[in-house]
Amino acid sequence: MEHKTKIHERIYAALILAFFYLPIIYVVFFSFNQSKSLTKFTGFSLQWYEKMFADRMIMSAIGYTVLCAVIATFVSTIVGTVTAIGLSKSKRVLREAVNQVNNLPMLNPDIVTAIGFMLFFTSLKIKTGFVTMVLAHIAFCIPYVILSVMPKLRTLDPNLAEAALDLGCTPMQALWKVIIPQIKPGIVSGALVAFTMSFDDFVISLFTTGPGVSNISIYVYGAVKRVNPTINALSAILVFVITAVLIIVNVVPMIRERRNAKNVNAAELETGVN
Template sequence: MVGKHLKRLYLALTYIFLYAPIMFLIIFSFNSEKFSSKWGYFSLKWYSTLLSDDRILTALYYTVLVAIVSSIISTIFGTITAIGIDKMKKGIGKKTILSVNNLPVLNPDIVTAVSLMTLFIFFKVPFGLITLIIAHVAFSVPYVILSVLPKLKQLPTDIVKASLDLGATPSYTMRKVILPQIKPGIMAGFLFAFTMSIDDFVISFFNTGSNVTNLSIEIYSMARRGISPEINALSTLMFITILILLFLANGKDLFKKERKNENY
């Protein structure tokens, strides 16, 4: 009994440690004062200021745009590559490709950022939105591959042969048999790529142009003269949006399970 209470206490302390900073951020987004060291009164001042700040809204636009586009491209490339790797015979070739895939994951961000920047300079590609998207795709694809491969390994070994023996074409087998089975891994890879893209700073900083900026770069530039409480308001809105999406996704799964149980 004591052990159970200790486990619950450790769990509660862990969650407090993880989410206390976010809770403070949310609270001070409603502070009328500019500095968090002093509490004035409850106010929506910074939310209204945020909606009229074109610079931050532009950075948010590019952040979301790059995250969505790069995540979609990364998920497509990563899924196709993972299927190809899974179909390879076991041997030194497959191990080499997996090791090469792990390099961007293990490499420090600064190495990947400078490497991509050097590549763009060598091919004389003008820095801007295109180079930013390409850079985000480059570091996101390995994570998608690592998310999809475990799901491919869980597939029954003869499921493709069985589908083809029953008269299905290879493209139909891919669309109706393989992809539905590995869908959770594909979605996990997409979300991973999306989160990494929004969170990234180093690679974005080295591979964007002067006319394109995202939130991480904008916040970094603000840090020199002091972070505006508008960022607290923006972070609060982003956190609440993600929280609602998680509740909707989990609620949908629970609703499906309940309906399935009722049918039985």
């Protein structure tokens, strides 16, 4: 396509972006409001932040969210990677069958997957709570890890592992020293997907958790029945943290690239290539 945009096209794109950002900016702004109102800004204050940090329910929700995401990411990344490696060496039938079943939770609406878990746990007389929530999170994260590791395995040269074995490696060593380093980018992106899926999950958590255990989403869902500006403060903090993380993630590679480019230039200068 030609790289020319007309002025009305730029305005349209700006309006769409404004639509995406307006509510977020609004909430952050009103988290500093002095009064309880969501429509009238009466003055600057940090009282909702103070209230938020003093609120044990919110603090425990944040704790459960982080703990659940860390455990679910850790377990699903290991299980997903091991399974993907196994599947890449398995018969086609098994591979296809696993892929089809893994597709089920992705094709089904979240609420269907969620009530499936709920019926399953309660029918087996397993008390719902933090453990069942983590189990459900692990279950819905593994397919995403498998999905991001599989393509890396497909492009992997099978001779590499064979060569490692021929050179005297045990299968374990071949796996650890040859296969894993090669598929690392897939494992890392799988872990990232798992973490964000678990951290942001609402529907599955709502149906698999038990009394007294809420994550951030469930807390927000339960607390919005009345006007509650501490949620504005909680939202604002989430926005700050995520923006900071995304800036770091996007800016650090840029700086590193620039530094590498500089080093290359310096090296070239030294060897007189330039």
